[in-house]
Amino acid sequence: MDFDLDEEQRAVVETTAAFVRNELVPHEEEVERTGRLDHDVAKALRDKAIRAGLYAANMPEEIGGGGLDTLTWMLMERELGHTGYALQMFAVARPSRILLACEGAQREDYLLPTVRGERAECLAMTEPEAGSDLRGMRTRAVREGGPGSDWIITGTKHFISHADAADYVVLFAATGEDGPADDRPRRAQITAFLVDLDTPGLQVLPGYRSVSHRGYDNFVLAFDGARVPDSAVLGEVGQGFDVANTWLGTTRLQVAAVSLGRARRALDLAVQHAATRRQFGTTIGRNQGVSFQLADMATAVEAASLLTWRAAALVDAGRQDDAAIAMAKLAATETLAKVADAALQIHGGMGLMDELPLERIWRDARVERIWDGTSEIQRHIISRSLLRARGG
Template structure:
């Protein structure tokens, strides 16, 4: 693994950072104040992102994306992560790469419109009674002739309010395994407006203002067999094949926010005077900066290594869990310490620190809690020893 960025990586980082500072930062105050991202801002910034070549950059070249390798994609995600989440995720959309698992007909209907910015997707797995335990999902799909009938509820579904369709995972049977019965899972495309499919407002979230979540309800929602994504009863295989790097994406965006908070802390410590000297001269502040730099560097290295190994085909579940765990917990620490260095001003909305501090909390929950990540890591350590 080479630690220096290539010329291409440097160009992508510089272009993305400049776009974030020029096109996203100016809208942050409005979104934070109102908790709403106006559609006109979405359309305006989306058009600029498409023109800049940053829209859907996570996807392969053959479908119109930038074709970035995983490590370079994570560098791009880190720069986007500096901004308010609703702004960068909605205006500079990265369609879910599970769309690549679709048939040619499904790609024409769902993938390519998302790539062009004509449609948005959303991914529906989580249920009120089944979060990290996807095998515990209660929502079902049963077959009637050549059709499928969906029933149940999904919640915490990100930006389903603006999505044109949902990729929904449903229990479609039970299989016997050495560890007992397990549910079979199938993925479906469900268009907004389909009979029996209702999208309701979700919950008010302290993190990521403007970034919405909804409740999806299915009541005898009838779909044709052409709506199945992948194979029947093979939903876990589809998810595991295409969604593996999402933990690294979370880690990368956390790096961007942590870096922004850290820079504010360094600059403030170098400028603010108390008791006749710059506060950075006081050991109580300088040691905080040293610890923040150390944790940020460690999270960078874990994330970049996992991204590099992903492209080599050698990445493990533990590699990705370590990166996600370290980056999310590091962000919480850096955001908190940045506020401590600023004192009362750190909690004022003139600075992005209070937002970064609030936003950091959800990162240790979604895409697998910190406890789940520790379970994955320890399981991989113990498995060779029969544990």
């Protein structure tokens, strides 16, 4: 295996790292203290990201994106992970690749404007009662008449990230039921829709106050008889999970790579502090209680990185492996939690003060083990892969 970056990958890493540190990091304190990223600042940063060639880098070149392969994209995500979600997501958008399922007029109305930075999407799967049980979702879309007629949508979605900054939602709703099998209950057939957020009958409501990712807020979408045309269906009716599968895997890798970026920042802060902080006549890094922690932190970050790069390389080779992706997300997000906690411990009481970014990294780390599939879901995917290989 060749672990050296090629010329393009080095350029992407260097350009992204410079943009993050020069353009995004200076706004971190403002976002943390106000809980928001000013709209005009966000627009100015987005314009700079577009000029730098960082915007929509994960989308194919033929539609105006950067055309990065998955591994290079994840290297970029690691650099973006150096800062918080509010800054990186609003300034350097990576549109959901689920939009590549757009056909016909959907491409001009949704896909291409999003790649150009003229429109923005949010994704709505999670519901108050369903959680990770996506087949149990209760938001329903019902045809008003026969084939080709409008759909009427009723239900509630929550934990919808950045809905306040979006123009439309990629919505997943139940449009029918599968027949019962093996005495199991009937399960919902899911369809994906493209729904403008100004659609009558759709309200965007404030969500919950989260300790993680200030400025990157969540919202509730309330559908009360919202009407959308049949042309709003993304993919085929009842095949929403087929559409989602083109998106979920790389999004979990995205979470893994971003977590690696934040873990590296926490580790760098810990190493710098251990090398300069003096107690009892010497630097604390000479104390094995600290130096061994640094060694374990660095090893864990490197191991999680290799799992992430391997999973990305498999995607690029046309051999996407759900278990490999699950391992990457599990390892990277749990490594971030451990490294952030250890780095804070090495700093002592100052680690909890907001003069340093460590307390934010520590807070932000918690959600990574929950969204885009909890750690338990990842372990289920991995164990299922192991057992199926032996007929279990």
